[in-house]
Amino acid sequence: MPSITRRMIAILAIGTIFVAGLLFLTYHFLIGPTGLQTSMPTLSVATLGENKACVECHQKENPGIIQQYHDSKHSGHGVQCLDCHKPVKGQETLTKDHYNVALIAKPTPNNCAQCHATEVQQFTDSNHAAKSWYAVQGAKNFTPAELAKYHLLDANGKPLNGGNANPVFNLIGQDASAQSCEVCHAIGQKNSDGSFGDCTKCHLRHTFEVAQARKPATCAQCHLGPDHPQAEIYDESAHGAYYQANESKFNMDAPTGTLTVKDFPAPTCATCHMSAFGSVQGTHDVGQRLKWTLAPEIASVRKNGDVHQQTMNAVCLNCHAQPFIDDVMSKAEKNIALTNQNIAKGKSIIQDLRATGLLGTKPFGTPIDFLYFELWHHEGRRARFGAVMGGADYVNWNGIYEQEKALVELQSQAEALKVKH
Known part of the structure; x- marks a missing residue:
């Protein structure tokens, strides 16, 4: 074989090996089995200095x-x-x-605000921020200015609930609370630089993915259990059933602000409550699309609640006709009213016992205290959330039925106390 031919074959072989190697590296580091990636493998090469x-x-x-x-x-x-x-300004102690x-x-929202100022401000205005932390800790460590700024004062200008820590916090103690209540409510924790909140509760470090925040499992870290089972209700609903059966059809990585039904053929939590979807602008204030405040003893319409409802309505219209939306909400509001009525009946029994001196003032001092607390904090909330989210089981068996049962037990125990004394 002529030497020139051997050289050409050798060059061709080397070239083939080089191209094959290049294709392998491209697939392994840039494409991979899960699709195109945005980052490069040589991160340390891309960084400088410190x-x-x-x-x-x-x-x-x-x-x-x-x-x-x-x-x-x-x-x-x-x-x-x-x-x-x-560090940024105000973080000297950190x-x-x-x-x-x-x-x-541990960066705070003030660090995130360097690039995400709008999102941080929306989050700061939401119930996920200071109000979430106050719900556990009370007025402890809040300044008077902060109490006013974050709407934590009652009509008389006094801290809500007397500024006291949540009674469950006192019931279970600091050690238990540190690994339960405070884990979730730390989404609104007070930071020493004056900010409130922890963005990494939803955008888990160190990927901080939008895709992760869009998935129901992220919200389900906290929104589950006997008192706020939104995760379980979602799983039970038609929305959740569709998501679980068709998760591969969802484009979780779609660029922010572009989502349509092509990307999300059914809603996740974020679709309804936060994402820019169709004609609706995105927000990090999870209350901007809600008409009702459903968590307190007595549910009530939020300030500008009807306006918020119209925003949510615009999200729903991407998949549902207006008559269907009106019918669902009409039925839901009747059940919200029913939970309020049942709680009012229970509260009347408790107030009568306290007025006659048959019940002490210590929170959770008697079995009746637990009955009434769960009547609103567990059963009332479950029925309300089930009504607005399409969870039939939570409206009845975990909600209204349990309320009716608790009212009978409350009345029976109240009568027994009166006879005993």
Whole structure:
């Protein structure tokens, strides 16, 4: 074989191997089995100075952090470690010296606001922020200015509920609360830089994915259980059933502000409560589309509730006709009214016992206290949430039925107390 031919074959073979290798690396690092990725494998090469040192050290010590960040859109857009962990104004008490680098270990909404100012402001105005933390801690650690700013004062200008910590917080104690109530309500925790909240409750570090926040499982970290079972109700509803059967059809990675029924053929939690969808603008204020406040003892219409309802209505119209929406909401509001009536009956029994001195003032001091608390905090809420979210079982067997049963028990125990005394 002529030498020139051998050289050509050798060059062709080497070229083939090179192209094959390049294709393999492209698939492995950029495309992969789950589709096109946005970040590059050589993260440490893309970082500079102190940021490079962060990556190289944590790659050895905490590789999971680096892998998460490597897979994130933050990485793909060139956001580096200290863009989030560098202190901003007011974070002096949070700042630590870490290998001669001034940083904060846990960024707050004030750090996120450097790029996401609108979203942070919307979140700050929502019940996920200061109001969520107050619901557990009460007025402790809130300044008078903060109480006023976040609408935590009653009509007389006094802190709501007397400023006291939630009675369940006192019942179970600090240790239990730290791993239960406070885990979820820390979405609105007070930070020492004056901000309230923790964005990573929904956008889990270090990927901070929009896709993750759009999935029901993210909301279900907290919105579940006997007193606010939105996750279970969603799973039971037609919306949840469709999602579970057709999850692969949902485009969770669709760019923000572009979602349509092509991306989300049925709603997840975020679709209804937060996402920009169709003609509706997105928001991080989870109350902007809600007519009712359903969590208190007595449910009531929110300020501007009818306007909020029209916004939610515009979301629903992407999939439902107006007569259907009107029918569902009309039925739901009748059941909300029924829960209020049942709770009013129960409260009347309790007030009568207290007025006659047959019931002490200590929270959860008697079995009757538990009966009444669950009448509104568990059963009333469940029926209301079930009514507006399409959870039939929660309207009846976990809701109204349980209320009716509790009222009979309350009346029976009240009469027994009167006879005894």
